[in-house]
Amino acid sequence: MSRPRGQGAGRPRPVKAKISIKTKLGTLVVVSVFITTGLLLVALETSTELRFITVFSVIATLLITQFVAHGLTAPLDEMNRVARGISHGDFTRRVRGADRRDELGDLACTINRMADDLEAVDRHRKELVANVSHELRTPIAALRAVLENVVDGVSAADPETMRTALKQTERLGRLVETLLDLSRLDNGVVPLRARRFEVWPYLSGVLKEANLAAGRRALASGSGHHTRTDVHLHLDVSPPELTAHADAERLHQVVANLIDNAVKHSPPHGRVTVRARRGESPESLDLEVVDEGPGIPEPQRRQVFERFNRGGGAAPGKGDGGTGLGLAIARWAVDLHGGRIGVAESARGCRILVTLPGVPSPRP
CATH class of the missing domain: 3.30.565.10 (Histidine kinase-like ATPase, C-terminal domain)
Known part of the structure; x- marks a missing residue:
């Protein structure tokens, strides 16, 4: 199928270059060395006292290091908060910064995918409980009504009434057997x-x-399979x-x-x-x-x-x-x-x- 115009047909998405944390830390070291060397050369050229140059060099290096460290630790703090929320059952939280071009971006993508999977599993579990409850309630209610009518004398325990009860019992049996198959599947014990x-x-x-x-x-007059x-x-x-x-x-x-x-x-x-x-x-x-x-x-x-x-x-x-x-x-x-x-x-x-x-x- 051809893609309509105006939706980026034929335009490959640009691939962003990945910059690893090792590269960033290496760049930090190189920049710090260049700053220190530059200030030292300035001190030699201007006869500035070495202790002032040392102080300026340390301050500049600390500021740059603090800036880089904040960029590395802030996402980790957020990931920690999101992971703590997921451990407490809150699967709606997501980590920002998944578009980062480093290992932290990859980690954020992994955590978000894990949260998506856990949210889907939790939703499926709730739907499964609700559906199973509904499936079991229908034949149980019908079987109970038949037996109550027999006990109360409203209807006799004739073959037709017993066939109705048997039909609902068979339906329950088929449902339980199917659920057992699904349980074996989920547990991976089916050879x-x-x-x-x-x-x-x-x-x-x-x-x-x-x-x-x-x-x-x-x-x-059974149910649960075609008649x-x-x-x-x-x-x-x-x-x-x-x-x-x-x-x-x-x-x-x-x-x-x-x-x-x-x-x-x-x-x-x-x-x-x-x-x-x-x-x-x-x-x-x-x-x-x-x-x-x-x-x-x-x-x-x-x-x-x-x-x-x-x-x-x-x-x-x-x-x-x-x-x-x-x-x-x-x-x-x-x-x-x-x-x-x-x-x-x-x-x-x-x-x-x-x-x-x-x-x-x-x-x-």
Whole structure:
């Protein structure tokens, strides 16, 4: 894309030369020596007493040193104040002087970046607590209402009432299981067991499980995953003998969550295509999940993989009912492989592209 005029198109930003503190201190020493030498020469030329020259030299050197020292210690004092505030939970403070062209400027940039990261983590923690509380409150309130009606004699403990209670219990179980997965992710205790497998039978089994699970949930009027049986799932693997190297269990999470999300946002009697191709390196895999729904606007394409993000656009009359964690789990599993996941351009609907390397990249 070409940049509009008036926004600095084609004008490289000037790179400021960096002047280290060592250079500044060396310059201070040289200037002090020159001042002392100059005053000494003046004393020899004018027959001024040496003690006056010494006093003037010391005063001049002290003034210059004080000026330079203030320029070096003032930023350190401010950094100390900001760091003390961060240690007490105030992540809004920032250090000035990040544009300095020395080591203190680099340190200021580092502290500001650390404050940005800590502020983002703190905000995410608060959002996580709020979202988890909301997610748990809904099924717990519904389950409590069902049980209170049974205890109070308002409704009988018939199979239909028990199915309603079971539905909310299953939803709680799925949410807790997903949160446990996220906890293992954050703690870095999830191992990656990669192996070589044939793609066609593997993905065919995943799609068959998705259809069977949707049918069972539709009969039980469940929630938390899609209950639609009108959407056709199509598998396209080329070549048919394609093989890949990945963790089959983690890849199952990726494909199942992507299919679930695609089905939810498909139009009535729509079509979801799972397409697999060979990647650039041996045993690598390029995987696509394409639906015929409304698609995802470009500004929201990065946000859909955030935790508890519920993208709009579900089919009319088809409530989402999900936790907003499916795509976050998919991104986590792909990152665990050292691969990439993202929303790709598509003429119609939403197209999510997953790229897995043949050999998992070493994690830092």
